[in-house]
Amino acid sequence: MRPIDLRSDTVTVPTPEMRRAMYEAEVGDDVYGEDPTVNRLEELAAEILGKEAALFVVSGTQGNQVAILTHTRRGDEVICEAEAHVYFYEVGAIAALAGCQVRPIPGHRGMPAPEAVAAAIRPKNVHFPRTGLICLENTHNRAGGTVLPQDQVEAVCAIAHQHGIPVHLDGARLFNAAVAQGRTARELAAPFDSVMVCLSKGLGAPVGSILAGRRDFIEEARRMRKLLGGGMRQAGVLAAAGIVALTTMVDRLAEDHANARRLAEGIAQIPGLAVDLETVQTNMVFFDITDPRWDASRLVAALEAAGVRCNAVGPRRIRWVTHKDVTAADCDRALAILQETLKAGPTSAGLGPVYG
Numbered sequence: 312m313r314p315i316d317l318r319s320d321t322v323t324v325p326t327p328e329m330r331r332a333m334y335e336a337e338v339g340d341d342v343y344g345e346d347p348t349v350n351r352l353e354e355l356a357a358e359i360l361g362k363e364a365a366l367f368v369v370s371g372t373q374g375n376q377v378a379i380l381t382h383t384r385r386g387d388e389v390i391c392e393a394e395a396h397v398y399f400y401e402v403g404a405i406a407a408l409a410g411c412q413v414r415p416i417p418g419h420r421g422m423p424a425p426e427a428v429a430a431a432i433r434p435k436n437v438h439f440p441r442t443g444l445i446c447l448e449n450t451h452n453r454a455g456g457t458v459l460p461q462d463q464v465e466a467v468c469a470i471a472h473q474h475g476i477p478v479h480l481d482g483a484r485l486f487n488a489a490v491a492q493g494r495t496a497r498e499l500a501a502p503f504d505s506v507m508v509c510l511s512k513g514l515g516a517p518v519g520s521i522l523a524g525r526r527d528f529i530e531e532a533r534r535m536r537k538l539l540g541g542g543m544r545q546a547g548v549l550a551a552a553g554i555v556a557l558t559t560m561v562d563r564l565a566e567d568h569a570n571a572r573r574l575a576e577g578i579a580q581i582p583g584l585a586v587d588l589e590t591v592q593t594n595m596v597f598f599d600i601t602d603p604r605w606d607a608s609r610l611v612a613a614l615e616a617a618g619v620r621c622n623a624v625g626p627r628r629i630r631w632v633t634h635k636d637v638t639a640a641d642c643d644r645a646l647a648i649l650q651e652t653l654k655a656g657p658t659s660a661g662l663g664p665v666y667g
C-alpha cells in the first residue's frame with residue numbers, strides 16, 4: 312500500500328491539468344523578460360495579491376530572502392516572530408546573505424503583539440543598528456498553521472509605517488489563511504509592502520513562489536534574484552503550472568482544512584497524545600507525546616515503518632500536514648495506524664528524522 316505522506320504540503324505532485332499546461336507552455340528567455348508564460352503568471356499573481364508587480368522565484372526561501380535583501384542594508388536589524396520560518400528554517404540567510412541581524416519577538420500563535428514590535432523598533436542612536444524590516448508569517452508554520460488576526464497585522468504595519476519601516480509577509484500559505492477566514496489573499500496582503508506566496512505547497516505546482524510588491528521594489532528584487540542565481544531562462548514550463556495552481560487550486564484548500572480537523576479530533580481521542588484543537592485552523596496538526604515510553608523521533612520511525620510519513624518538530628512534538636494528495640479515508644487510516652503503533656509500544660531502536 313502507498314504510504315500516507317503527511318510530512319508537508321510540499322510533497323504534492325502536479326495535477327494532470329498542470330502537466331498539460333507545462334507541455335504546451337509557450338516559452339522564451341525570462342532573463343530578457345521574453346517568456347510570455349512567466350510574464351502572464353507574474354501579471355496574474357500581482358492582480359490576485361493586489362500589488363503593482365510580481366516576480367516568479369525558485370522557492371519560498373528565495374522569495375523571502377530576495378525580499379529581505381531588497382528591503383535592507385548590511386548591519387540592519389530585522390524584527391520577526393521568534394519561530395518565523397525566515398529565521399528558524401532559512402539556513403541563517405538573513406545573516407549570511409543580507410548581512411542583517413534578527414530581533415526575534417515571541418508571539419501568541421505566531422502573532423507578535425503590536426506593542427512588543429513597537430518596543431523593539433530601534434530609536435536613532437549612534438550605537439544601534441537601524442530597524443530595516445519587520446516580517447510576519449501567515450499562516451504561521453511552527454505555531455501550527457495558525458491564522459494571524461488581521462486587526463493585529465494592520466496594527467503592526469501601521470506602527471512600522473509610522474517609523475518608515477517596510478513590512479514583508481511570508482505568505483507561503485497565505486491562501487490557506489484566506490480560505491480559512493473566507494477572505495481574499497489580496498485583503499490579507501494589503502497592509503504589507505511585499506508578500507511572498509508559494510505555488511508549490513497546498514496549491515500543488517511542482518516548483519516556484521511569487522514575490523509581489525511595488526513596481527520599483529520588484530525591479531530591484533529582480534536584480535537580487537539574479538544575484539542569487541535565480542534567473543531561470545525558459546521558466547514558462549514551470550510558470551504554466553503556477554497559473555493552473557492560482558486559478559484552480561485555491562478553493563479546494565478547504566478540504567485540506569477539514570481533513571486536518573478530522574485528524575486533530577481523532578488524535579485528541581488517543582491516550583498518550585495531546586493536541587491543542589484551537590491551533591488547528593488550516594492544514595496542519597501539531598501534537599505532543601505524553602506517553603513516557605515514546606519520543607518524537609522514535610514514533611516517527613515506527614509510523615514510517617507502518618506506512619505513515621511525518622516529521623518530528625521537537626523532542627516530543629510531531630507535525631501532520633494535509634494536502635490534495637491525502638484523502639479523508641487516508642486520514643482515517645493514518646489515525647488507526649497511529650493508535651495501534653502507540654498502543655504496541657516502541658519496539659525498534661531506530662530513530663526517525665528530527666526537523667525542529
Ligand code: TLP
Binds near residue numbers: 321369481509520
Ligand atoms: N516550509 C517547509 C520547511 O521548510 C519547514 C515545510 O515543510 O513546511 N515560509 C514558510 C512559512 C514555510 O513553511 C516554508 C517551507 C517556506 C517559507 C519556504 O519555502 P520553500 O520550501 O519553497 O523554500
